[in-house]
Amino acid sequence: MSRIAYVNGRYVSHREAAVHVEDRGYQFADGVYEVCEVRDGRLVDERRHFDRLARSLGELRIRPPMSRAALGIVLRETVRRNRVRAGIVYLQVTRGVARREHAFPPSSVSPSVVVTARALDLAGRDSTAEQGIAVVTVAENRWPRVDIKSVSLLPNVLAKEAAHEAGAKEAWFVDAEGYVTEGSSTNAWIVTRDGKILTRPADHGILRGITRTVLLDVIAAQQLTLEERAFTVEEAYAAREAFVTSASQIVMPVVRIDGRPVGNGAPGLVASALRRDFHRHAELG
Numbered sequence: 001m002s003r004i005a006y007v008n009g010r011y012v013s014h015r016e017a018a019v020h021v022e023d024r025g026y027q028f029a030d031g032v033y034e035v036c037e038v039r040d041g042r043l044v045d046e047r048r049h050f051d052r053l054a055r056s057l058g059e060l061r062i063r064p065p066m067s068r069a070a071l072g073i074v075l076r077e078t079v080r081r082n083r084v085r086a087g088i089v090y091l092q093v094t095r096g097v098a099r100r101e102h103a104f105p106p107s108s109v110s111p112s113v114v115v116t117a118r119a120l121d122l123a124g125r126d127s128t129a130e131q132g133i134a135v136v137t138v139a140e141n142r143w144p145r146v147d148i149k150s151v152s153l154l155p156n157v158l159a160k161e162a163a164h165e166a167g168a169k170e171a172w173f174v175d176a177e178g179y180v181t182e183g184s185s186t187n188a189w190i191v192t193r194d195g196k197i198l199t200r201p202a203d204h205g206i207l208r209g210i211t212r213t214v215l216l217d218v219i220a221a222q223q224l225t226l227e228e229r230a231f232t233v234e235e236a237y238a239a240r241e242a243f244v245t246s247a248s249q250i251v252m253p254v255v256r257i258d259g260r261p262v263g264n265g266a267p268g269l270v271a272s273a274l275r276r277d278f279h280r281h282a283e284l285g
């Protein structure tokens, strides 16, 4: 079956899907995106993803390309046309196509919208979760507004590549004070020896992950102790458990940090229980 992409009002063959060379997303990374999990062909936490999209657009003063309802229809139609039952849908909105000038183009320029969908290998993801993943730490080198889900991801790309070259699946950014901020495409968590779950507060230093937000509800429902505070790399090395969260990974146990085993080197009980219960708390659209 051939894949389909939505590009500026049309459903086109994925192979031929293209944007203009002067799209500001292409030239300046002047755009934002969302990644939403698809489960049983339905969108997971659509409302929260749309809220975050609206915030990202607002922070960058990009005009919403269409109503939420219309965008919801496009996401669903893209999922349907690609026959995705379990996977992800990707939405990107840029400031549009205009002659290359750094300052904003005239308000007559319409934002560009691209939507793609693809299946994920759930069995593969589950077996990865049973093994756990390795992470490496890298120096935080991103701009101070990573709370905006911008397509400007070069430091994240370099960090993920560094992880892969070190035989790891994810990289954790560490700020100048030695505190972990987040992963290159995930939020970072640890469980301390005395059973406290730690994750950095969602200020401007991290992306407020939707998976992170839902997980706070799961943690409350399981009556676990949460401390929203930054933790150091040293605390992470000494942790009983560690894990990362994102729409495509849900809760993924971390079993090695910079080559050192976390806890006993196997996925932890807390991470596994949170992963198991996650979808009971997520909204299915």
Ligand code: PDD
Pocket (backbone or CB within 6 Å): 035, 156, 182, 183, 184, 185, 186, 187, 207, 208, 209, 210, 211, 212, 245, 246, 247, 248
């Ligand atoms: N990444 N932090 C960063 C830097 C991210 O890129 C992501 C998401 C997250 C987790 O957010 P959420 O739980 O809403 O997925 C945290 C997406 C999945 C991506 O870039 O593919």
